[in-house]
């Protein structure tokens with residue numbers, strides 16, 4: 001209360017405009033707060049005072065209270081995630097709170113969770129999908145809860161490493177892909193809403209670990225790009241989606257999996273922002289012919305899958321600076337005649353016209369340099385003739401053209417803008 005009084009006093013001194021704004025926020029804020037405190041009181045009444053709210057750690061819903069119409073009557077219930085402060089009972093619980101006919105909130109259902117914290121919450125049709133994790137286990141557990149005939153119960157339970165939601169068959173509705181280790185391989189289940197049915201797939205790829213995944217558009221549907229760390233080292237990518245009622249994985253089915261073999265750290269993702277995922281394979285950059293991995297500079301080949309032809313295509317060649325978080329796609333006229341060198345003390349990256357006769361970088365003609373620095377620390381670059389190319393909250397990116405306008409390898413302003421991608 002004291003705080004509200006102070007705010008009004010401050011605003012009264014700062015003029016009309018501020019007051020107009022403040023009236024709105026003062027009218028609205030207590031309503032939301034009242035609603036929240038009514039829901040919280042109803043939870044305490046049902047679960048007791050010795051509870052801790054549990055906040056989903058990943059995904060789109062990060063609050064301990066999530067609104068969703070679980071019974072399909074047209075008005076939202078509130079799902080509350082919490083754990084009981086007790087030595088014997090460590091698993092998360094879910095309270096489903098609803099408004100009664102008197103307008104007051106009360107707990108309608110209490111559901112048991114399957115882990116000590118909530119990894120993520122998703123909704124699939126009318127079902128609630130909750131991923132639970134536990135420190136003691138490598139794998140997470142997913143449960144799908146459904147409301148039917150006046151009760152809420154779990155209709156599906158599975159262990160998982162990764163879980164993503166997308167339209168994997170292009171029918172306009174979303175499915176959930178559940179990925180987990182299975183023996184020395186990987187298993188993917190795609191679950192369709194409403195159907196108590198799973199489309200399972202076991203990948204035979206020997207996997208030391210599931211490294212990560214990305215979802216992107218592939219033709220008329222979305223596909224899951226699954227980065228797998230095989231026991232032999234490096235990374236491989238399987239593409240998985242749903243076709244004609246079955247889960248397909250066209251890369252290993254067409255013998256293309258080995259073409260995705262690459263170094264750890266080169267994750268599948270949408271590098272150029274077009275909604276499709278690219279797989280970043282690497283080759284030595286021109287001018288770095290003898291591969292001593294770790295000492296040479298690499299060219300990143302962004303490859304994509306053409307489901308019609310059943311082949312992998314090189315979509316773009318690029319220089320990917322993982323440490324500084326950017327990727328520069330390379331114009332065709334640079335291929336085989338431009339090389340790159342990184343200054344290991346400053347992190348500056350310079351591209352040169354490559355002359356095999358000249359042999360060493362020092363004798364080649366520099367074209368353009370790129371650099372990155374903390375947002376506050378770029379003065380040295382600006383003093384050295386760099387201009388600011390892009391900025392994020394944490395990092396500023398700089399560029400400096402080094403060759404004259406008569407050098408055809410110089411990047412135009414448009415090329416620099418269009419080809420430079422920040423990879424966070």
Ligand SMILES: [Ca+2]
Nearest residue numbers: 069071073075
């Ligand atoms: Ca409802």
Ligand SMILES: [Ca+2]
Nearest residue numbers: 167169171173
């Ligand atoms: Ca679908």
Ligand SMILES: [Ca+2]
Nearest residue numbers: 270272274276
């Ligand atoms: Ca893309």
